[in-house]
Amino acid sequence: MPLSDSFFGQKFGITEHDLESYLSEALGAGGDYADLYFEYLATSQLSIDESIVKSAVQGVSLGVGVRVIWGERTGYAYSDDLSPEKIRKAARVAACIASGPSKVDKTGFVEARRRDLYPVVTAPNETSLADRVELVKRADLAARAADRRVFQVQASYADSLCHVLIATSDGVLSTDRQPLARLGVAVLAREGAGVSQRGYSGGGGRVGLEFFETEHTPEHFAREAVRQAIVQLDAVPAPAGEMTVVLGPGWPGVLLHEAVGHGLEADFNRKKVSAFSGRIGQLVASPLCTVVDDGTIRNRRGSLNVDDEGAPTQENVLIDKGVLRGYLYDKLSSRLLHSKTTGSGRRESYQHIPMPRMTNTFMLAGDSDPEEIIRSTPRGLYCANFGGGQVDITSGNFVFSASESYLIEDGHITRPVRGAMLTGNGPEALKYVSMVGHDLKLDEGIGICGKEGQSVPVGVGIPTVKIDRMTVGGTGG
Amino acid sequence: MIEPELASQAVRTALERGATDAECTLAEGEEFSAQVRMRALETLKDAGSRRAGLRVLIGQRVGSAHTSDLSHAGISQMVESALAVAAISTEDPYAGLPESSELGSLTGDLRLYSDDIHKFDTAARIQAAMDAEEAALAWDPRITNSEGASFSAYAGGRVFANSRGFAGSYRMSSCSLSATPVARQGDSMERDYWYSLARSHSHLDSPANVGQRAAERTVRRLGARKVPTQKAPVIFDPITARSLLGNIFEAVEGDGIYRKASFLEGKLGERVASENVTVIDDGGLAGLFGTSPFDDEGVPSRRTVVIDRGVLRSYLLNTYTARKLGMRSTGNAARGVTGNAGVGHGNFFLEKGQRPPEEIIRGIRRGLYVTELIGHGVNIVTGDYSRGAAGLWIENGEFAYPVSEITIAATLQQMLMDVEAAGSDLEFRGSVASPTLLIREMTISGQ
Numbered sequence: 001m002p003l004s005d006s007f008f009g010q011k012f013g014i015t016e017h018d019l020e021s022y023l024s025e026a027l028g029a030g031g032d033y034a035d036l037y038f039e040y041l042a043t044s045q046l047s048i049d050e051s052i053v054k055s056a057v058q059g060v061s062l063g064v065g066v067r068v069i070w071g072e073r074t075g076y077a078y079s080d081d082l083s084p085e086k087i088r089k090a091a092r093v094a095a096c097i098a099s100g101p102s103k104v105d106k107t108g109f110v111e112a113r114r115r116d117l118y119p120v121v122t123a124p125n126e127t128s129l130a131d132r133v134e135l136v137k138r139a140d141l142a143a144r145a146a147d148r149r150v151f152q153v154q155a156s157y158a159d160s161l162c163h164v165l166i167a168t169s170d171g172v173l174s175t176d177r178q179p180l181a182r183l184g185v186a187v188l189a190r191e192g193a194g195v196s197q198r199g200y201s202g203g204g205g206r207v208g209l210e211f212f213e214t215e216h217t218p219e220h221f222a223r224e225a226v227r228q229a230i231v232q233l234d235a236v237p238a239p240a241g242e243m244t245v246v247l248g249p250g251w252p253g254v255l256l257h258e259a260v261g262h263g264l265e266a267d268f269n270r271k272k273v274s275a276f277s278g279r280i281g282q283l284v285a286s287p288l289c290t291v292v293d294d295g296t297i298r299n300r301r302g303s304l305n306v307d308d309e310g311a312p313t314q315e316n317v318l319i320d321k322g323v324l325r326g327y328l329y330d331k332l333s334s335r336l337l338h339s340k341t342t343g344s345g346r347r348e349s350y351q352h353i354p355m356p357r358m359t360n361t362f363m364l365a366g367d368s369d370p371e372e373i374i375r376s377t378p379r380g381l382y383c384a385n386f387g388g389g390q391v392d393i394t395s396g397n398f399v400f401s402a403s404e405s406y407l408i409e410d411g412h413i414t415r416p417v418r419g420a421m422l423t424g425n426g427p428e429a430l431k432y433v434s435m436v437g438h439d440l441k442l443d444e445g446i447g448i449c450g451k452e453g454q455s456v457p458v459g460v461g462i463p464t465v466k467i468d469r470m471t472v473g474g475t476g477g
Numbered sequence: 478m479i480e481p482e483l484a485s486q487a488v489r490t491a492l493e494r495g496a497t498d499a500e501c502t503l504a505e506g507e508e509f510s511a512q513v514r515m516r517a518l519e520t521l522k523d524a525g526s527r528r529a530g531l532r533v534l535i536g537q538r539v540g541s542a543h544t545s546d547l548s549h550a551g552i553s554q555m556v557e558s559a560l561a562v563a564a565i566s567t568e569d570p571y572a573g574l575p576e577s578s579e580l581g582s583l584t585g586d587l588r589l590y591s592d593d594i595h596k597f598d599t600a601a602r603i604q605a606a607m608d609a610e611e612a613a614l615a616w617d618p619r620i621t622n623s624e625g626a627s628f629s630a631y632a633g634g635r636v637f638a639n640s641r642g643f644a645g646s647y648r649m650s651s652c653s654l655s656a657t658p659v660a661r662q663g664d665s666m667e668r669d670y671w672y673s674l675a676r677s678h679s680h681l682d683s684p685a686n687v688g689q690r691a692a693e694r695t696v697r698r699l700g701a702r703k704v705p706t707q708k709a710p711v712i713f714d715p716i717t718a719r720s721l722l723g724n725i726f727e728a729v730e731g732d733g734i735y736r737k738a739s740f741l742e743g744k745l746g747e748r749v750a751s752e753n754v755t756v757i758d759d760g761g762l763a764g765l766f767g768t769s770p771f772d773d774e775g776v777p778s779r780r781t782v783v784i785d786r787g788v789l790r791s792y793l794l795n796t797y798t799a800r801k802l803g804m805r806s807t808g809n810a811a812r813g814v815t816g817n818a819g820v821g822h823g824n825f826f827l828e829k830g831q832r833p834p835e836e837i838i839r840g841i842r843r844g845l846y847v848t849e850l851i852g853h854g855v856n857i858v859t860g861d862y863s864r865g866a867a868g869l870w871i872e873n874g875e876f877a878y879p880v881s882e883i884t885i886a887a888t889l890q891q892m893l894m895d896v897e898a899a900g901s902d903l904e905f906r907g908s909v910a911s912p913t914l915l916i917r918e919m920t921i922s923g924q
Contacts, residue, residue: 399865473884
């Protein structure tokens with residue numbers, strides 16, 4: 001698509017000549033590379049609470065970020081005003097990082113090969129508000145009808161439509177239209193005067209509103225949230241100490257995100273501050289484990305046609321049969337480490353500098369029957385769902401909290417437990433994987449990853465996996 | 478600074494187009510940051526942005542919108558957008574602005590803005606970060622690497638106006654200096670950090686102190702081991718105790734209370750903590766980070782005693798949660814620039830006790846001194862508490878060796894009752910603060 005037909009060409013009259021002149025301004029004081037990231041973001045959020053649609057918000061945000069790279073140095077500035085004077089001013093501020101003649105040979109722009117991983121004709125943000133508010137109303141009704149012990153229901157729906165234009169001094173010109181939607185239901189349930197328990201379920205992706213019509217209906221998420229809360233009513237305190245842990249399929253893949261993924265982001269490895277630094281080719285997991293990061297899965301929350309530096313996303317093998325194969329690179333780290341970008345440069349908005357990030361991170365399916373995995377475990381913990389996790393990438397230590405877990409006793413899943421926290425060390429934890437199920441499942445599409453103050457949507461996934469040894473933190477015996 | 482009149486104009490426009498009430502927030506900010514790593518400049522960022530947000534009521538229906546376009550057309554579009562979403566919301570009998578009599582602003586100089594943050598040029602700011610990193614690298618031969626050091630400065634302003642006649646604005650500034658060294662010993666690699674944060678450049682700690690403190694904190698983690706699973710006393714240092722205060726805030730803020738989603742719901746007037754626990758929220762302390770002349774609904778900031786020597790005295794409320802509970806706003810409304818206000822805190826802190834932290838540590842025969850908490854294992858509904866931890870093991874009143882890859886667990890109810898001592902070392906390094914805290918016993922999971 002010619003620039004003149006693109007969103008920014010149409011709405012703001014931006015031409016290739018303009019982009020070239022802004023890039024020249026950015027490289028006016030020298031530098032190896034410069035890029036421009038234009039972003040127009042329209043968002044809406046609707047929520048129902050106590051069966052009342054209490055909050056409805058719409059917003060628009062517009063801006064451009066200008067970056068100049070000179071060796072290991074980055075200069076960055078942005079403007080929320082797209083007038084040529086303001087963009088030039090931002091370019092001059094970013095240019096302050098460099099000095100001396102620019103090493104960039106201007107060659108004009110080559111438009112990236114186009115593909116469409118999210119062929120959504122009408123983005124959720126472009127549908128009527130009445131249709132979208134119906135989703136939270138249905139979720140509220142379904143959750144209240146599901147069980148008499150439910151006493152609080154909050155359902156929220158959020159969508160965004162992001163138009164980006166990325167122009168770089170190495171000749172990339174990319175545009176993309178990125179829809180995103182998410183529906184979530186949170187409930188509280190209580191039996192008589194007992195302790196209240198929370199349940200949460202949600203899903204979405206880079207999808208149209210029709211996504212919520214089949215399978216991923218408001219009723220589906222509502223019933224799932226209620227189920228999780230009700231299960232917790234009978235939960236006993238989590239055990240404490242080292243034991244066998246079995247992860248259920250889907251969202252528990254967040255373990256890979258924390259234990260492995262962050263430690264393989266190339267910025268940490270360039271600085272040699274990751275527990276995985278210098279370990280390419282080494283065994284860092286059981287040979288049963290193959291872990292990939294794939295930004296090209298259709299309609300997934302973590303997917304992108306091009307990353308936020310204009311490079312196409314791709315499938316990156318991180319761990320192949322237990323052996324560490326590669327890192328996730330953005331442009332800066334690939335330049336400095338003499339590698340190629342893996343399409344992993346992402347940023348929260350035009351106000352942020354890109355860095356290497358994950359997209360959809362998951363473990364490939366193995367051969368084991370999930371039921372056999374449980375039967376083979378005399379005593380342990382089965383984790384069906386998780387809350388959040390966190391990792392210290394330098395020591396490699398990570399934790400994550402289980403929001404739904406059960407004791408495994410004599411090869412059977414028995415009592416639900418509450419408050420379980422798993423902790424381990426990234427390069428060590430996956431060495432204890434002894435069985436991998438054939439039931440790979442990706443999560444429902446609610447993940448948000450935070451790094452250095454920047455949040456981006458991501459996906460995770462995993463089949464049923466047995467880890468022979470892991471520390472569980474709880475208060476029980 | 479943005480023209481404050483713009484907010485009142487947006488409110489008037491909303492009323493002209495059919496809103497029965499409206500409130501508008503304008504925010505602007507300029508950020509600067511310089512990051513250095515291994516003695517070289519790595520990143521410079523310098524930019525500013527502005528934002529407007531509007532919330533309208535049509536009767537008891539509410540709608541909100543926000544925009545980065547502060548032109549006449551942008552504001553007009555924002556008004557239309559807010560009115561459009563109000564039309565699809567549901568009547569909420571409790572929705573509304575504060576009463577006129579509740580609106581107001583603290584007077585006097587709250588020292589939120591200082592011109593001196595502009596005093597230093599880019600070169601001096603880069604040098605401050607360089608000096609902090611150098612101090613860390615020079616401190617100990619085991620500091621072999623660095624994730625860098627940074628200097629950042631911020632200046633911004635906030636304007637708020639509503640249809641009940643409130644119009645107010647204030648400016649804020651801040652600057653910070655931080656260092657994150659990496660230490661290595663054999664196979665063990667650890668990082669930690671230290672920082673200084675102030676509203677005025679003159680109150681910022683020196684680069685040498687920031688770097689040295691960061692280095693000390695990093696080196697002392699080297700060679701960490703797990704400890705056996707057991708129950709033992711746990712001391713939270715002031716940094717990790719802050720996160721515990723954050724949990725207490727979540728348990729007393731009005732949203733969780735009226736939803737019955739807090740373990741402290743229905744406990745006003747009851748003993749919920751030991752005698753050693755007095756928790757205060759004070760939005761009026763000059764020069765601090767939780768300070769503002771008025772909250773995000775135009776209600777004056779104030780001092781509220783939340784827990785008095787163990788007895789729960791007050792929740793923290795905005796207008797909406799106060800109405801739901803049949804109470805009065807405590808001036809704790811908080812929001813970005815738009816949407817229904819949530820509940821935030823001013824300077825939220827636990828009052829200091831008598832004993833210096835060294836003395837508290839000396840009194841422990843065997844226990845854990847926590848310097849880092851990770852993960853999200855706190856459930857405010859049930860009070861269940863389980864977090865990843867790192868720190869130092871105490872034997873006979875002295876630090877014996879570092880520990881990591883463990884978790885600590887209990888319930889918040891029990892932890893509050895078990896606060897055996899609050900140290901004398903209360904220091905405000907942000908809007909939440911706590912002295913060192915000693916908890917009688919928690920479950921530590923390790924080997």
